[in-house]
Amino acid sequence: MAKEKLVKEITSMDEDFAKWYTDVVLKAELIDYASVKGCMIIRPYGWAIWENIQKILDAMFKETGHENVSMPMFIPESLLQKEKDHVEGFAPEVAWVTHGGAEKLEEKLCVRPTSETLFCDHYKNIIHSWRDLPKLYNQWCSVVRWEKTTRPFLRSREFHWQEGHTIHATAEEAQVETIGMLNVYAEFAEKYLAMPVIKGVKTEKERFAGAVDTYTIEAMMHDGKALQSGTSHFFGDGFAKAFGIQFTDKDNKQATPFQTSWGVSTRLIGAIIMTHGDDNGLVLPPAVAPVQLVVIPIASHKEGVTEKATEVYERLKKVCRAKIDNSDNSPGWKFAEYEMKGVPLRLELGPRDIENNQCVLVRRDNGEKTVVSLDELEAKVPEMLEAVRDGLYNKALANRSEKTYVATSMEEMIDVADNKPGFIKAMWCEDRACEEALKEKAGVSSRCMPFEQEQLSDKCICCGKPAKKMVYWGKAY
Amino acid sequence: MAKEKLVKEITSMDEDFAKWYTDVVLKAELIDYASVKGCMIIRPYGWAIWENIQKILDAMFKETGHENVSMPMFIPESLLQKEKDHVEGFAPEVAWVTHGGAEKLEEKLCVRPTSETLFCDHYKNIIHSWRDLPKLYNQWCSVVRWEKTTRPFLRSREFHWQEGHTIHATAEEAQVETIGMLNVYAEFAEKYLAMPVIKGVKTEKERFAGAVDTYTIEAMMHDGKALQSGTSHFFGDGFAKAFGIQFTDKDNKQATPFQTSWGVSTRLIGAIIMTHGDDNGLVLPPAVAPVQLVVIPIASHKEGVTEKATEVYERLKKVCRAKIDNSDNSPGWKFAEYEMKGVPLRLELGPRDIENNQCVLVRRDNGEKTVVSLDELEAKVPEMLEAVRDGLYNKALANRSEKTYVATSMEEMIDVADNKPGFIKAMWCEDRACEEALKEKAGVSSRCMPFEQEQLSDKCICCGKPAKKMVYWGKAY
Numbered sequence: 001m002a003k004e005k006l007v008k009e010i011t012s013m014d015e016d017f018a019k020w021y022t023d024v025v026l027k028a029e030l031i032d033y034a035s036v037k038g039c040m041i042i043r044p045y046g047w048a049i050w051e052n053i054q055k056i057l058d059a060m061f062k063e064t065g066h067e068n069v070s071m072p073m074f075i076p077e078s079l080l081q082k083e084k085d086h087v088e089g090f091a092p093e094v095a096w097v098t099h100g101g102a103e104k105l106e107e108k109l110c111v112r113p114t115s116e117t118l119f120c121d122h123y124k125n126i127i128h129s130w131r132d133l134p135k136l137y138n139q140w141c142s143v144v145r146w147e148k149t150t151r152p153f154l155r156s157r158e159f160h161w162q163e164g165h166t167i168h169a170t171a172e173e174a175q176v177e178t179i180g181m182l183n184v185y186a187e188f189a190e191k192y193l194a195m196p197v198i199k200g201v202k203t204e205k206e207r208f209a210g211a212v213d214t215y216t217i218e219a220m221m222h223d224g225k226a227l228q229s230g231t232s233h234f235f236g237d238g239f240a241k242a243f244g245i246q247f248t249d250k251d252n253k254q255a256t257p258f259q260t261s262w263g264v265s266t267r268l269i270g271a272i273i274m275t276h277g278d279d280n281g282l283v284l285p286p287a288v289a290p291v292q293l294v295v296i297p298i299a300s301h302k303e304g305v306t307e308k309a310t311e312v313y314e315r316l317k318k319v320c321r322a323k324i325d326n327s328d329n330s331p332g333w334k335f336a337e338y339e340m341k342g343v344p345l346r347l348e349l350g351p352r353d354i355e356n357n358q359c360v361l362v363r364r365d366n367g368e369k370t371v372v373s374l375d376e377l378e379a380k381v382p383e384m385l386e387a388v389r390d391g392l393y394n395k396a397l398a399n400r401s402e403k404t405y406v407a408t409s410m411e412e413m414i415d416v417a418d419n420k421p422g423f424i425k426a427m428w429c430e431d432r433a434c435e436e437a438l439k440e441k442a443g444v445s446s447r448c449m450p451f452e453q454e455q456l457s458d459k460c461i462c463c464g465k466p467a468k469k470m471v472y473w474g475k476a477y
Numbered sequence: 478m479a480k481e482k483l484v485k486e487i488t489s490m491d492e493d494f495a496k497w498y499t500d501v502v503l504k505a506e507l508i509d510y511a512s513v514k515g516c517m518i519i520r521p522y523g524w525a526i527w528e529n530i531q532k533i534l535d536a537m538f539k540e541t542g543h544e545n546v547s548m549p550m551f552i553p554e555s556l557l558q559k560e561k562d563h564v565e566g567f568a569p570e571v572a573w574v575t576h577g578g579a580e581k582l583e584e585k586l587c588v589r590p591t592s593e594t595l596f597c598d599h600y601k602n603i604i605h606s607w608r609d610l611p612k613l614y615n616q617w618c619s620v621v622r623w624e625k626t627t628r629p630f631l632r633s634r635e636f637h638w639q640e641g642h643t644i645h646a647t648a649e650e651a652q653v654e655t656i657g658m659l660n661v662y663a664e665f666a667e668k669y670l671a672m673p674v675i676k677g678v679k680t681e682k683e684r685f686a687g688a689v690d691t692y693t694i695e696a697m698m699h700d701g702k703a704l705q706s707g708t709s710h711f712f713g714d715g716f717a718k719a720f721g722i723q724f725t726d727k728d729n730k731q732a733t734p735f736q737t738s739w740g741v742s743t744r745l746i747g748a749i750i751m752t753h754g755d756d757n758g759l760v761l762p763p764a765v766a767p768v769q770l771v772v773i774p775i776a777s778h779k780e781g782v783t784e785k786a787t788e789v790y791e792r793l794k795k796v797c798r799a800k801i802d803n804s805d806n807s808p809g810w811k812f813a814e815y816e817m818k819g820v821p822l823r824l825e826l827g828p829r830d831i832e833n834n835q836c837v838l839v840r841r842d843n844g845e846k847t848v849v850s851l852d853e854l855e856a857k858v859p860e861m862l863e864a865v866r867d868g869l870y871n872k873a874l875a876n877r878s879e880k881t882y883v884a885t886s887m888e889e890m891i892d893v894a895d896n897k898p899g900f901i902k903a904m905w906c907e908d909r910a911c912e913e914a915l916k917e918k919a920g921v922s923s924r925c926m927p928f929e930q931e932q933l934s935d936k937c938i939c940c941g942k943p944a945k946k947m948v949y950w951g952k953a954y
Contacts, residue, residue, distance in 0.1 A: 032599055032602055032603065034548070034549045034595070034598075034599075035552075035553050035556050035595075035598050036549055036551045036552075036553060036586060039549035039550075039551060040549070041546065041547070041548055041549065041595075041599050042546060042547040043546055044544035044545065044546055044614070047544075047545050047546050047547050048544075048545070050547075051545065067521035067524075067525075068521065068524050068525070068528065069518065069519060069520055069521055069524050070518070070519040070524050070527075070619075070637065071511070071518055072511045072513055072516035072517070072518065072635055073516075073550075073588075073619060073621070073635055074513045074516060074572075074635070075512075075513075076512055076513060079512050091578075092578045092579065093577075093578050094577075094578065095551075095574045095576070095577050095586075096574060096575065096576040096577075097572045097573060097574050097575075097588065098573065098574075098575045098576065099572070099573040099575065100570075100571075100572050100573075100623035100634075101568075101569045101570050101571065101623045102569065109513060109572075111550075111574065111588070118511070118512075118518075121511075121512050122509055122511075122518050125509055126509065137521070141619075142547075142550060142618075144550070146577035146578045157577075158549055158550055158551070160547065
């Protein structure tokens with residue numbers, strides 16, 4: 001009954017997905033609202049997920065030769081303005097610091113919305129010769145964008161992220177880096193977050209302000225909407241020229257370097273929630289779950305149960321992030337609580353189990369119960385965590401496959417967009433007017449031109465002229 | 478010669494300590510100046526030191542039951558103003574955000590100078606019953622204080638730190654926490670940074686804005702000046718009352734909780750530099766050194782040297798943070814470079830060494846060379862890293878002992894303060910007027926009332942009235 005009560009507090013996904021989402025982030029204690037509108041407090045359980053994401057990604061960055069640095073959080077107005085497209089894209093949504101103490105600043109400072117300009121300013125100081133290249137830098141920090149409409153993790157005025165900024169002697173090397181980091185993101189999303197993604201390149205309209213090309217990984221949420229989950233930008237030499245960064249090449253000539261940037265943010269936590277969550281709450285991929293397994297003693301007033309459960313917990317602590325709940329809440333309440341919190345595995349242990357030298361492992365992703373001998377726990381638990389990951393991945397992939405449609409005419413596009421939430425594959429002439437028409441008539445935006453192209457027809461779905469690219473269209477967070 | 482050239486670029490410590498410091502932070506590539514005055518770019522080598530500090534401290538915090546969270550970076554003006562002493566202390570030095578995009582904000586926001594007010598606002602939401610207590614929270618972030626005079630790491634407008642904020646049912650429990658975290662800081666400073674510290678309590682004048690008691694660890698720099706290296710504050714129930722935080726206690730009555738906060742910052746990197754550095758540059762304590770040992774092949778053009786050096790490097794990578802320098806720079810240049818960067822151990826390996834199945838290990842702290850059999854490396858290197866830590870600690874302790882004086886009269890105080898940089902122990906009546914007189918006449922401030930009190934005399938050095946406390950006085954960064 002306790003379980004029912006707790007779960008009833010969550011709105012059902014099918015009833016109201018947006019409300020379900022808000023219920024989950026609050027009731028799983030991921031966030032609390034802050035006094036500043038559009039900002040959030042990330043609570044211990046939410047922050048622990050981000051710490052796990054950071055740990056894995058940071059190791060992947062370091063393995064691929066990147067180093068962490070720390071840039072200031074402020075950008076002088078004049079610095080932000082140096083690259084024309086960039087300032088146009090970001091100036092309308094930055095927070096401005098105008099006073100230090102009681103004094104008005106000579107030049108106002110924006111709180112970084114992203115740090116390209118800061119990195120360029122630094123690169124100009126430290127890069128002189130081809131020997132100084134490449135620089136493969138990254139930073140973990142928070143940035144600020146003064147959004148009108150906000151939602152926890154998905155769009156907030158301050159959010160945490162990492163931003164990689166690299167600079168290279170040649171365009172080719174920078175391009176390899178851009179794609180390389182997109183691949184790191186895709187691998188991370190699929191392997192660790194159990195979240196299938198589509199890799200592709202953004203249309204010009206959806207490109208990052210100042211980029212030559214923006215690459216993206218796009219994921220589909222449970223409700224069929226798209227979530228841009230990571231981007232990697234190739235800048236060509238545009239920023240370097242705007243900032244006057246030059247180096248002496250091997251032939252002793254002055255040359256202009258090429259740059260990239262790439263980032264993922266706490267949005268990924270939103271992606272996890274909306275990809276894997278269900279009506280019982282959060283479902284966490286084991287790799288980033290703060291608690292991977294919770295031990296719940298059954299009938300713990302009976303002799304020996306608490307002791308045996310503690311012994312099992314002590315053993316399992318060594319193979320995964322385990323927790324034991326010895327509180328006086330009922331097992332039913334505990335089941336609901338850890339389901340709500342998305343703990344991948346629950347271990348139940350009662351007097352009869354102890355007699356039989358066994359326990360019951362329950363998977364959060366599908367509720368499957370397995371009786372496991374206590375002697376085999378150290379081997380079985382990692383296997384089952386892996387199985388949960390695979391289960392989540394396959395379920396998400398099935399959801400995406402089911403909700404991916406093809407449209408070969410405008411009528412079809414409008415029909416699908418109106419009635420079937422999901423991705424819509426359709427051919428496009430690469431004309432921005434057609435992209436805008438699709439937004440207006442069908443309410444969809446281009447998600448990406450996937451690396452894996454298909455020839456659905458030879459005509460643009462909108463204007464009928466020769467098609468150049470297959471595009472994924474959809475509604476997005 | 479290369480070595481000489483490189484080293485000559487650093488000002489000698491005795492000639493100009495401040496300039497020596499600036500030379501070291503720039504030439505060891507710890508920082509670069511940013512376009513915003515008083516802010517700094519922390520470069521990979523500097524940031525890697527901070528990451529090592531974070532890793533060790535974070536584990537110590539978690540072991541003592543603390544959890545990480547993330548608060549927003551902005552504080553609405555009205556929130557900052559809730560605790561009277563606190564706002565008085567911080568308002569004059571905060572950066573104010575007044576505009577979001579083109580729009581003027583209804584209420585201006587300060588960029589957090591510290592986050593007591595944000596934590597209180599959150600605690601008010603989440604604490605209802607004694608079951609919700611204690612909350613033992615910490616966050617790693619950067620904060621902003623609009624200082625007039627700035628120096629890299631020591632005092633900058635933005636700096637990185639951790640801030641612990643805890644809330645408890647009783648004053649006693651909060652006091653135990655306050656002292657407990659001071660002890661964590663002291664242990665960290667002494668064991669990992671090889672930096673002896675004096676633990677004590679601040680005078681009322683030097684207390685944190687809003688605190689009942691501020692505890693501190695004070696370190697002595699090479700030049701005899703003091704550096705406040707970490708503080709831990711007991712707030713009593715002042716903040717809780719100002720913010721209306723209440724809970725239902727075990728007797729079902731409304732009660733007010735008690736709070737603490739505690740922090741250390743990137744100042745610690747300044748402390749490391751000025752405690753251990755010498756005329757050849759940085760000297761890093763092994764626990765936080767990004768590179769603990771560098772392998773330098775000698776006469777690497779000779780057959781087999783590079784191969785053997787690489788083999789040694791591959792072995793040592795498993796026992797410490799090792800690096801090999803196979804570049805075409807001369808060994809002399811490399812020696813100077815890694816001395817400048819403070820790498821604790823250098824391993825030299827040449828053809829003759831290889832013949833004898835040995836290498837030479839050189840300690841950065843004292844230049845001592847030890848011939849070590851290649852068979853014993855895995856055992857010897859950790860031992861020698863430990864020896865470097867001990868060497869650094871003992872040297873710093875000797876410096877502090879040598880530069881700690883006793884004054885029993887005002888004349889003595891003024892004489893020592895004028896002529897002998899260091900700590901001065903003297904008795905005090907606890908009257909603020911005397912503390913201010915000492916500042917005016919001798920130019921010293923109270924560093925702390927140490928836990929280890931001594932009875933130097935029974936009279937206040939300033940007014941001659943009965944003394945209540947022995948105080949460490951000095952000039953401080």
